Amino acid sequence: MKPYYLCILFITLFISCSDSNDITDGTISNQRIISAIDDSSEAINYANPHDYAGQIHQELLTTYYNADVLPFTLSGIITTATTVANANDSFLSLTKNTPYHFGYVDRVTYIVSQPVGFQDAIINESIQDSDARSSFKTFVTELLHACEEEDNFSVLYDSIVAYEEAVYKDTGLTDHDKQTILITTSITRHGVYARKKKPKKDKDPEWQYMVGNIFAALDGADDSVEDAIMRGLVTGIVENTK
Template sequence: MNKIILWTILPFLTACSTDSFKSGPLEDNVRNYSKAGIVHPYNPANGWDRAGQLHNELSESYVLQGYTPLTVQGTLVTVDSIAQHNTLFQQLKGNGYIMPASSLLEQILLQSKSNGTDALSNTSLSSSAKAILAGFIDEVRSLEASKAEYADTYNYIVAVEESIQKNGACNKRDRELLLITTAITRHAAYFARKQKKKPRDKDWDLVVANIVAATGGAEQSAARAAIMAATAGIVANY
């Protein structure tokens, strides 16, 4: 497994820059990624970690209140309404928050079913950052499909986050969008596994739309990213 993860991370060594990263800690971090005993989704080293926390609070509130999503628009309105009463959302939404358009989420949900890469076409990420995100999506999807332990998914994502932050080759905007996306993905994977432990008609899956919707929402704010990702996850799992 570690060899597979290392090859997956290698593009991070050159992406977002014409120069290769010179440091070696990334490889050490990746080799040790499969540590046991991860029982939480948090990574304080990612300054956007609260976006992931908000995603889970919104998703949990939706499930606990017993809503049934009938349309993307209706689900989005409900999640947005839940968010308006959430303290963390108020802290993260910033100025000028506008509820995302349901048509954007519908497009992401449709494209993500066939090809996650296509769903990235409308983001403002640089081409190299899009390549990083596409590789990230592929590896997370592989981990989820193989029913990997959460520790495996968690440590893979943390390794990616460390590589983005420590090497600093991506521009500030790319880094922000990527780290919001990875934070939400890490928390969403944890939420999915929590749901599988509860009586449900079917498993709750972390889907590509979760990840791409997070990136799309991050274009405006971390709060919007959490709302879009939570809504995409809910719609895809009912």
């Protein structure tokens, strides 16, 4: 069981009112958030045995953002995302048709409230092998830099897939570390695709908003596929409503 750093029962996330968003009853117009991506086939890597994690994450992300209005409080985001997940057959196949309960408010709060510093803690908790920890940290750092410089998704895709192949073929890694990393990279790869398709605000792709999504997915992947999907999903949504 991981230590929990904060015990916050409720946190309200404020949205800037400088844009012409319609905010009523805890919801926000969907106009400036990630647009729904109906076809993410470009993001699939069939060589990753855990790629279903990213595909299901993408299904839930698309369904969530297809709503006309969206919640902007953490409790509202969690409720809506969980409702979406529990109505998704692919996700329910992971939970053996048992309704999912999101019990990680403190982990999301911890990640989104820390500007820096949480990455190493989550890597150390989630990945057992020291070399794999270092490799994953380098992968994320280089990927985020590449996302700032590169507009062509296929270039980013090739970079992620190359890392996944190296992890998959590494005979020195435990099955736990391989699964944890490959679940996370699948969610990351599909997340990069979604954000590359996002309408740009003032031509600013805001790649820093991917950090929490990636590390929340890693945090959850250490426990289960469904936790990786849901922690990554909720944290990514929270990041993009700030």
